[in-house]
Amino acid sequence: MNRYEFLAALSAKLSDLSPSDQRRVTDFYSEMIDDRIEEGLTEEEAIESFGDPETDAREMLEELRRSGRLEIKADEPAEKIEEAEKNGESAASYTGLSEEAINEAIKNIRPEEPVPVPSGADVAGRTRRKLVPALILIFAGIGIAIILTMLAVRVTGMTLSFFPWINRTDNHTIDRKISSLKVEVSSADVFVTDSGSDMVTVKVPRGAKSRYTISFEGETLIIRSSYSPVMHLLPFAGSGNVEIGLPAKASAASYVLDSGSIETSSGDISVSGEILVKDTLSLWTSSGDIRIAGDNLASAVSGKLSIRTSSGDVRLDDIMAKNLEIRTSSGDVSSSESRVSDLDISTSSGEIDFSEAKLASPGLERFVIKSTSGDVKMELMKIPYIQTNTISGDERVEPSSASEGASDRYVISTTSGDITVRSRK
């Protein structure tokens, strides 16, 4: 029996089914034949593996009938077949079909042309017809949502975070020794504080305007941000904060970090708590403010503390540093209660106010303060000999109590800024 004879015999037995359902069954069997041929059987062998088409058709009809796929007909074909078999009639007669009907069925299944298989293009075309309106709807929906959101942001002026993937925070606890810290981010504010435990913790924004990565190089913890073009388009994605928790100092002898460098282009930098740095701590931002708030002189840099900002202000409270270097162009610099042995400050238009710094001259071994148009105010425990230079500014410097003569250890120079130095009463 070949494929078409088998399918015709099967189809002939399925006359209780609608023509489209019959077609479905023959398609199903045809696929099964092809799959077997693909596995290495010949067509003949594939068909033999099915057994008798009449039995298959009868089983299927019974089962379809049982599951309500077919209405029960008064004359059960199964009974008819049995009856016919008893009478020893031919296959054609016990199906209740004439030879012509079987030939007709064969013709239906085996048309002149091979069974048309829709080409890939047809299938793709059908899918496209469904896909195109769906895509148009989706894009229209997204467009309307974006417009409404932008309007809402415009009107209320607030940072919205109703999208679950926007303006979130990723928390990391770093379970390894960190001796050095390197932060290079674009717009985020950076906060460094003590974590309250002996672990290093890092919080970086997720779904913000930039993407953040945390990596390690030896014992160096590196936090970087990269430009995220998609998120930059979203008006409600914020810049977010980077928060670094360093282990609180266990004793004055143990350093939390060997060195640290934090750079942000437009964000603020804030350092607070008990942070001990052995070598260098650099805090650089172009337009952000920088603030260090040690708690009761708890933060200390035993090497160099380097602070740079172009337009931001610098505020230092309760800090200790051997070498303090501050560069600003228009930002103000102010400090309270600081222990510094070597002070180097340059600003062009910013005001330098160390009047509350309680700088003690025995501890303060050297200072060089330069300003173009900004005023300089200092208050010292004991006034050393100070070399002051100004072109148009006023000088109000208390006379030195030191007996020694000229020295360039203490220098204040301005172009137009006033210089005020008082002794602390």
Place this chain on the structure above:
Amino acid sequence: MDNQMKRGLLDVCVLAAIRNEESYGYQIIKDVKPFISISESTLYPILRRLEDSGMMNEHSVEHNGRLRKYYHITKPGIRRLEEFTEEWKEIMAIYEFVNGRMARAAIDERVQERIPGKEENYEQV
């Protein structure tokens, strides 16, 4: 096996065969055959039944220049499989109970057989 039970099991086996990835008729038969007897004539009505009840859907994919129907499980189908595993936990518990009683009965019978034998022995003594 009871026909009604077999029918239910076949449905579940076919759903399980397409649970993790969609599959086609011949592959389903090959996957299910080691566990329960299944042929084309059994599979076709099952596929129709599962599709009608929304437990799976089918789509045609071009394969070697012809169309092959792939069957894809839906959420109700996944739920049916979950129900099945839940139901069978109960059935397994019942099985343990029945089996335990059967084993006990078998032991009791053995003991009953022995005792009369022993009595005879005693009489002979």
